[in-house]
Amino acid sequence: MPLISLDAARRRVLAQCLPGRPRAVDLGAALGCVTSVPLTAEESVPPFANTAVDGFAVRAADVAGARADRPTTLAIIGTIAAGSAPEPAVGAGQAVRILTGAPLPPGADAVVMVEDTDAWDGRSGQEAGGHSDAAAVAVRKAVSQSDNVRGVGGDILAGQLVFAAGTVLRAGHLGVLASLGMRKVPVYPRARVGVLSTGNELVEGADALQPGQIRDSNRRTLLSLVEEANAEPVDLGVVADDEAAITEVITAGVARCDAVLTSGGVSVGDFDYTKVVLDRLTQRTMQWMQVAIKPAKPFAFGTIDATPVFGLPGNPVSAMVSFECLARPALRQMMGHPDIGRARVSAVADEPLRRRPDAKLHFVRVRVDWSDADGRFHVRSSGGQASHLLRSMALANALAMLPDGDGVDAGGDVAVLLLSWPD
Numbered sequence: 308m309p310l311i312s313l314d315a316a317r318r319r320v321l322a323q324c325l326p327g328r329p330r331a332v333d334l335g336a337a338l339g340c341v342t343s344v345p346l347t348a349e350e351s352v353p354p355f356a357n358t359a360v361d362g363f364a365v366r367a368a369d370v371a372g373a374r375a376d377r378p379t380t381l382a383i384i385g386t387i388a389a390g391s392a393p394e395p396a397v398g399a400g401q402a403v404r405i406l407t408g409a410p411l412p413p414g415a416d417a418v419v420m421v422e423d424t425d426a427w428d429g430r431s432g433q434e435a436g437g438h439s440d441a442a443a444v445a446v447r448k449a450v451s452q453s454d455n456v457r458g459v460g461g462d463i464l465a466g467q468l469v470f471a472a473g474t475v476l477r478a479g480h481l482g483v484l485a486s487l488g489m490r491k492v493p494v495y496p497r498a499r500v501g502v503l504s505t506g507n508e509l510v511e512g513a514d515a516l517q518p519g520q521i522r523d524s525n526r527r528t529l530l531s532l533v534e535e536a537n538a539e540p541v542d543l544g545v546v547a548d549d550e551a552a553i554t555e556v557i558t559a560g561v562a563r564c565d566a567v568l569t570s571g572g573v574s575v576g577d578f579d580y581t582k583v584v585l586d587r588l589t590q591r592t593m594q595w596m597q598v599a600i601k602p603a604k605p606f607a608f609g610t611i612d613a614t615p616v617f618g619l620p621g622n623p624v625s626a627m628v629s630f631e632c633l634a635r636p637a638l639r640q641m642m643g644h645p646d647i648g649r650a651r652v653s654a655v656a657d658e659p660l661r662r663r664p665d666a667k668l669h670f671v672r673v674r675v676d677w678s679d680a681d682g683r684f685h686v687r688s689s690g691g692q693a694s695h696l697l698r699s700m701a702l703a704n705a706l707a708m709l710p711d712g713d714g715v716d717a718g719g720d721v722a723v724l725l726l727s728w729p730d
């Protein structure tokens with residue numbers, strides 16, 4: 308079977324993984340989802356003019372001449388706390404004590420910071436113990452109109468575009484939508500993604516290992532990768548290499564999921580029933596590929612009643628790399644993401660990253676770190692690179708991409724796919 312390029316394999320997959328039907332979901336369930344339409348504000352934020360500081364609401368004209376050595380004294384006629392109505396109105400020569408977030412009362416057009424005032428006790432003519440019981444305030448600094456006032460709609464004006472279609476909703480976005488009183492937001496729904504492991508050698512959980520058996524790790528990894536991709540993982544379990552059992556699990560998985568991931572049984576030399584079943588259920592549309600990458604050369608893709616089915620390789624690192632290269636971009640496309648690939652950066656190889664020419668693109672597990680010294684990313688191998696060495700994959704936070712050839716010398720530049728970022 309000829310090798311096909313990763314790009315060609317990805318194109319085949321992406322052509323059949325289209326965005327799901329958008330729907331309105333609760334803000335509480337929308338983190339990481341992508342907006343399906345432009346969002347327009349129905350309210351202004353802030354909804355009313357309010358003070359940005361604790362101080363005194365005044366008429367700017369009244370304190371135009373105030374200076375440290377010649378303060379202007381105003382009569383305090385009331386107090387407005389956040390959450391209170393904007394009263395009383397401020398007349399000439401008057402001030403209202405006001406607390407951050409409280410509405411600006413009528414008549415006032417600026418706020419003097421409390422730090423720029425002294426409180427006066429009206430009866431004694433002495434400096435008062437605190438502003439709260441003072442009858443008058445001495446303003447030491449002039450303010451201009453609108454000083455320390457947050458205007459109506461300063462953040463968002465009613466009627467304006469808030470977020471374009473295709474916006475990935477993060478914490479701040481959801482906060483903005485909450486500030487507008489939105490309870491639901493139209494997004495592409497999370498894809499429900501079923502994950503199953505196939506193989507007679509696989510043991511679930513902590514059961515005792517019989518000779519020749521290994522524990523199933525791919526299902527745990529793939530379910531987690533699905534979750535990290537903001538999709539909804541559905542555990543379809545471990546299935547032995549039994550035609551009826553595999554048929555049943557995949558059929559049930561396709562019925563309740565938007566996509567299904569299998570791992571194991573897809574290599575050229577495999578005589579597993581996985582192949583037989585997938586061929587039959589996809590009505591022979593399953594494409595068995597040899598992708599020109601290492602690890603993760605074997606890969607299969609097809610659809611069952613338009614539901615994408617990914618046949619990932621069984622080797623644990625291959626399953627992960629295959630997911631990164633082919634399944635994750637497809638799932639993100641299904642969830643409306645404008646950007647379906649991981650971020651790529653250029654890095655310096657701090658040690659030689661060697662490979663042999665074999666017409667494949669190699670993904671090397673590396674640790675990437677930022678260096679303040681030269682303002683560049685630097686990489687080192689995270690361990691052994693064989694496709695069963697899962698620990699070095701776990702320790703990697705990036706994959707260095709080595710094109711066909713001999714690799715990179717120490718100090719050379721290398722393109723890196725970022726998998727995660729240190730918190």
Ligand code: AMP
Nearest residue numbers: 504506523524525571572573620621622
């Ligand atoms: P296969 O693709 O089925 O030929 O499997 C390739 C290698 O991956 C074999 O060593 C399998 O035992 C191993 N393998 C397959 N599935 C899993 C799994 N779910 N967890 C851990 N290793 C697996």
Ligand code: MG
Nearest residue numbers: 506571572621
């Ligand atoms: Mg197998």
